[in-house]
Amino acid sequence: MPPASTKAVATHASADTRLSPGAPGYRRTSLALFAAGLAAFALLYSTQALLPAISAEFGATASAASWTVSAATGALALCVLPLSALSERFGRRAMMTASLSVAVAVSLLVPFAPSLESLIALRALQGAALAGLPASAMAYLAEEVRPKALIAAIGLFVAGNSIGGMSGRIVTGWVAQMWGWRAGLAAVGLTSLLCVIAFRALLPKARHFTPGTLNPRALASAVRTHLSDPLLVRLYVIGALFMTVFGAVYTVIGYRLVEAPFSLPQGVIGSIFLVYLVGTVASAAAGKLVGRLGRRGALYLAVSTTAAGLLLSLADSLAAVLAGLVLITAGFFAGHAVASSSVSRTAKTGRAQASALYQSAYYLGSSAGGTLGAIAFHAGGWAGTVLIGLVAVLGVVSVTLYGSHSARVAARRPGLAAAACN
Numbered sequence: 001m002p003p004a005s006t007k008a009v010a011t012h013a014s015a016d017t018r019l020s021p022g023a024p025g026y027r028r029t030s031l032a033l034f035a036a037g038l039a040a041f042a043l044l045y046s047t048q049a050l051l052p053a054i055s056a057e058f059g060a061t062a063s064a065a066s067w068t069v070s071a072a073t074g075a076l077a078l079c080v081l082p083l084s085a086l087s088e089r090f091g092r093r094a095m096m097t098a099s100l101s102v103a104v105a106v107s108l109l110v111p112f113a114p115s116l117e118s119l120i121a122l123r124a125l126q127g128a129a130l131a132g133l134p135a136s137a138m139a140y141l142a143e144e145v146r147p148k149a150l151i152a153a154i155g156l157f158v159a160g161n162s163i164g165g166m167s168g169r170i171v172t173g174w175v176a177q178m179w180g181w182r183a184g185l186a187a188v189g190l191t192s193l194l195c196v197i198a199f200r201a202l203l204p205k206a207r208h209f210t211p212g213t214l215n216p217r218a219l220a221s222a223v224r225t226h227l228s229d230p231l232l233v234r235l236y237v238i239g240a241l242f243m244t245v246f247g248a249v250y251t252v253i254g255y256r257l258v259e260a261p262f263s264l265p266q267g268v269i270g271s272i273f274l275v276y277l278v279g280t281v282a283s284a285a286a287g288k289l290v291g292r293l294g295r296r297g298a299l300y301l302a303v304s305t306t307a308a309g310l311l312l313s314l315a316d317s318l319a320a321v322l323a324g325l326v327l328i329t330a331g332f333f334a335g336h337a338v339a340s341s342s343v344s345r346t347a348k349t350g351r352a353q354a355s356a357l358y359q360s361a362y363y364l365g366s367s368a369g370g371t372l373g374a375i376a377f378h379a380g381g382w383a384g385t386v387l388i389g390l391v392a393v394l395g396v397v398s399v400t401l402y403g404s405h406s407a408r409v410a411a412r413r414p415g416l417a418a419a420a421c422n
Contacts, residue, residue, distance in 0.1 A: 018146045018208060025204050029144065030156045032203035033137055036096060037160025039195035040133050042168030043103050043126060044072055046110075046188045047119075048250055049169035049270045052258045053181040058116040066251050066374040070367040071120045072127030073247070077363035079131035084139070084356035085219050087132065092140035093206055099132030100196045107189030111182040131359075138355035142344045143208045154341045158283040162333055166276030167191075173270010222350035226357055231346055234403050238299065239339045239358050240365030241399070244392040245306055246332045247366040248373025249313075252385045253325070255377060261316055275325045279333035286337035296400055298338045303396050306331030310389045314382065328389075335396070336362070365392075 047054060047068040055065040087095035106126040113119035137157055145153045171191065172184030226232050250273075257264045257272065264272075289298040309327025312320055340358060347354030369388070376384030 018144055026145070026149070026153075028202045028204055029141075030153060032199045033141070033153075033157045034160035034163075035195045035199045035202070036100060036133060036137060037157045038164035038167070039100055039104070039192040039199070040130055041161040041164030042171075042188050042195075043107050043164075043192050044076070044130055045069060045165050045250070046107070046168050046172060046185055047072075047123065047181075049173045049254055049273060050176055050181040050184055050266075051251065052254050052269075053176055053266060054116070054119070057181070060116055061374075062252065062255050062378055063371065063374040064116065066370050067120050068116075068123050069247075069251055070370045071124040072130075073363040073370070074367035075124040075127035076131045076134075077360045077367060079128040080135055080359045080363070081219075081223070081353065081356045083132040084135040084353055087136040087139065088353075091206060092136040092143070093203060095132045095136045096140070096203075097196075097200055099129055099136070100192075100199065102129035104189060104193050104196055107185070107192060110189070111186040127363075134359040134362075135353075135356035138340065138344050138358075139351045140206065142347075142351045142355075144204075144206060147345065150341060150344060152284070152287045154344065155283045155286045155337045158286075158333060158337045158340065159280040162276045162279030162283060162329075164195075166273045166279075169273035169276075170270045173273075174267040176270070177265055177267035219353065222353040223357065226347065226350065226354050229346070230406065231403070232343060232354060232357070234399050235339045235343050235346070236358055236361040237399050238396050239336065240361040240368075241392045241395045242302075242306075242332055242335045242339070243362050243365035244369035244372070245310070245328065245389040247369025248376070248385050248388045248392075249310075249325070249328055249369075251370035252373045252377045252382070255374075256382050257321075262318055262321075272322070272325065275322065275329050278326050279329045282330040282334040283337045286334055286341065289334060290338060290341075295338055295342055296404060299335055299396065299400050302331045302335035302338065303393055303400075304331070306335070307390065307393045310386050310393070314386055 051062065051065045051068070054060065054068060055062060058065070083095065083099070103126050106122060106129060110119065110122050110126065113122055138154065141150060141153050141157065168188050168191075171187050172181070174184075175187045176184035253272070254269050256262070257269050258266075286298065289301065293301060305327050309324040309329075309331060311324075312327065313324030315321065315324075340355075340362075343354055343358045344351060369392070372388050373385045376388050378384075380387070
């Protein structure tokens with residue numbers, strides 16, 4: 001006869017109505033958020049592969065044209081926290097639907113921008129609209145999916161991001177080569193519209209969401225609580241630094257490949273983003289990496305992979321550059337999946353705000369990386385962009401080492417061992 005404690009565990013497990021792998025609702029949720037992530041990343045970075053063409057049409061430098069990317073990611077970073085508060089009141093599903101709908105509507109206006117300034121303004125509006133998706137999606141999964149399946153579920157959402165980023169760049173690249181960059185942006189907008197329709201049709205209604213009130217003081221209190229948690233702060237910094245690398249590399253890579261010794265056409269440059277498939281695999285495998293290596297071990301592996309890719313990309317060989325991009329992409333998506341899922345698991349209250357702060361840091365890193373990477377490329381070529389990436393990678397290592405040291409120190413103090421288990 002099993003002991004009483006075993007019965008209690010079994011009863012608790014059977015009473016847990018949250019989604020788990022194998023359940024139809026889990027599959028629909030995964031597919032819906034995969035579609036949402038695909039649309040979001042395709043829209044957010046839709047101009048990135050087209051920067052050389054945009055520079056040529058408007059007579060703009062790389063750093064000026066890069067603002068069509070940085071403005072979108074920067075606006076997202078600034079708006080994600082207030083929109084996450086709205087999701088606490090009106091629901092994650094409603095906020096995600098509204099966010100994607102407005103972003104798609106703006107995407108249908110973007111191809112008609114008459115100047116670089118108006119294009120940047122529309123892209124900022126698009127980024128602000130997309131701010132309602134990331135934190136709401138993370139909070140939705142944390143509430144609706146069982147803890148043991150959470151990393152895998154978030155990994156699939158991040159995988160949708162990687163495929164969205166890849167497909168958006170490929171579509172814009174080839175369409176732009178045939179009909180111009182404006183047609184490329186229109187194609188991404190129409191494709192994203194189909195993804196949003198699929199998202200809304202597939203996503204189940206939330207069963208574990210409890211509406212809150214729009215209380216600015218409560219929001220400020222939740223933010224202070226999260227920012228006073230050393231583990232959460234480290235995760236925010238890690239997400240920002242990883243994205244600084246990624247933003248710098250993928251904002252500038254088109255300029256490098258269009259120049260000698262590569263001199264690639266726009267369509268081929270867009271196809272380079274097929275390496276995002278590696279990000280899909282790395283994101284989905286993040287849960288297994290954490291299970292085998294622990295969170296810090298998985299982060300060290302992600303950092304080492306990213307650094308190796310940066311160094312390899314310095315070679316004036318297309319094969320070496322491609323291999324470097326593969327390693328950078330794998331390392332980035334693995335690190336991002338580990339850090340973002342750790343935020344959702346660490347925050348016990350105010351999960352939307354915790355995720356929103358992570359997303360703010362993450363996209364501020366993207367905005368800074370894109371701008372700094374373009375400035376460094378103008379000043380020192382690709383080596384300058386790589387240097388920006390290596391400095392950010394060193395920052396991730398430093399933060400992770402500091403976390404390990406802090407955990408060891410806290411473990412030696414009576415009564416603080418539990419706090420050190422991060």
